[in-house]
Amino acid sequence: MTVSPALRAAALESKAWPFEEARKILKRVEKSGKKNVLFETGYGPSGLPHIGTFGEVARTTMVRRAFEMMSDLPTRLLCFSDDMDGMRKIPDSVPDKSFLEPHLQRPLTVVPNPFGGNYESFGHHNNAMLRRFLDTFGFDYEFASATEYYKAGRFDEVLVRALEKYDDIMAVMLPTLGEERQATYSPFLPISPISGRVLYVPLKDVNPKQGTITFADEDGTDVTLDVRGGRTKLQWKPDFGMRWAALDVDFEMFGKDHQTNAPLYDRICEILGGKAPEHYVYELFLDDKGQKISKSKGNGLTIDEWLTYADTESLALYMYNKPREAKKLYFDVIPRAVDEYAQFLAAYPKQADAKDRLMNPVWHIHGGKPPAPESGNVTFALLLNLATVANTEDKAVMWAFLQRYMPELSPATHPRLDKLVGFAIRYFQDFVKPAKTYRRADEGEARALSDLADALGALPEGSLPEDIQKVVYDIGRREPFTTTQKDGSVGVAQTWFNLLYQVLLGEERGPRFGSFVALYGIGNTRELIAKALRGELAAKAES
């Protein structure tokens, strides 16, 4: 990729956070003289990928693209799965928990897959889920399996060094542990040759020359094991530092929960001869009440939920914005994210200045190549309103409403808008519709509605909204709905329309009724009235 000097200059100055981070990396590689740059993200494969996984990879990619604006060095993103970790507990998502019971504490890559399918293990299954997940978003990354790396010996050299520096590592770790844990702590976790479990046992001997450790196996007998070739792994804190040293990682971001430990990881990385990577600490997400989102509580939003009601770009925008703030992540933030994304996208072509463009989130969301915006300024907020008012789950009806006001729009010319129409309908189905409260009509009201149905029946299907509206007024011009107008003639009170909305649509407000009937269909409307008169609408809401 070639970057124009002007663009590069702007990148070196930009205050957008990905550039701030990228500059730290630039400084680092300028100092070390390294000829390539490695970005890493971590993944714990005991669960499925979630919205935080997306955020971490998306944000890391943003830093990577920013870096590429200021340097020609090649970059890579490694998504590292810690799949050799022992299965400490059985995830709730597993159908038959007893099936996994015998495999507790074994590395995830030897635990059989409870979901069946063509996977070698539970870990392999979850890794595949991660890859599929990342691929659907089109991320550019390399996948790495801890098990494979350990087994292939890619960590061997550093593992032996860890034996040599055993005392130094212990000196870093022990002060951070409670008294009880100090007594048994070991940075090395052997995989038991007997049971295949990852053991948390004290070491009886450490032999750097042989590359071995000695410990009591599960049957109580002392075993001496070569640390290399995947026979042992490291405890998570030393594991971070070891990995960074072995792979020469330049950048890794992580959530705030790691923040206090980061200096520890760094120390160990340096003890093992590496240079600690640049870090970026991001905030965790909160739910609508300001509580931390956790999978076990099930609060907040899942990534599937977001993508049910809005597009990936809006989610990427949400991730771009202020990673250091604890942001609330719940349904109400979606429409705003969608509309802001559209605004930023529309602004981009008008921004002549590179400086302004680099500050625009869409630059980061699309790695410097945002697509052309669509014309028209229909907001998502408006569409949500429209779905409510039009009371429809039919895209065609939504489009009919839209085109009444904006005939230049169509699904063919505005595919993004068409997608949003679909999202708005989903939103309507899941949030608006269940909240509808239909009222029963009293006797007089029922008679009026019945008359309305008859009068509508006299009109041909496809009548003009104006003609239908006239009928609606004529039928409504009766007690108790009459009102006297300014010119003294008999008019129809608002209560008549309120009645229609409350009884037929389950809403306090609604569209111009004639327009609604024209689009919804006369036959459909009569059917709707009949249902209301039979009490079915109100009954459904009550049940």
Place this chain on the structure above:
RNA sequence: GGGCCGGUAGCUCAGGGGUAGAGCACGUGACUUUUAAUCAUGUGGUCGCGGGUUCGAUUCCCGCCCGGCUCACCA
């Protein structure tokens, strides 16, 4: 207790050394009957508190108050 983040309109938030901003909500008006996915227009703020720097601070610095999260057991 350590660390991180926040406190700006009724609500959700943006902004940032020089007349204080948006959306929603609310008020008013228009659209050949009062209906609103419409348009126009308006109300509304001691920018948490105290000090400092400055010609000028909501913005920068220091201190405090309040709120949230996170670490201290486990990965």
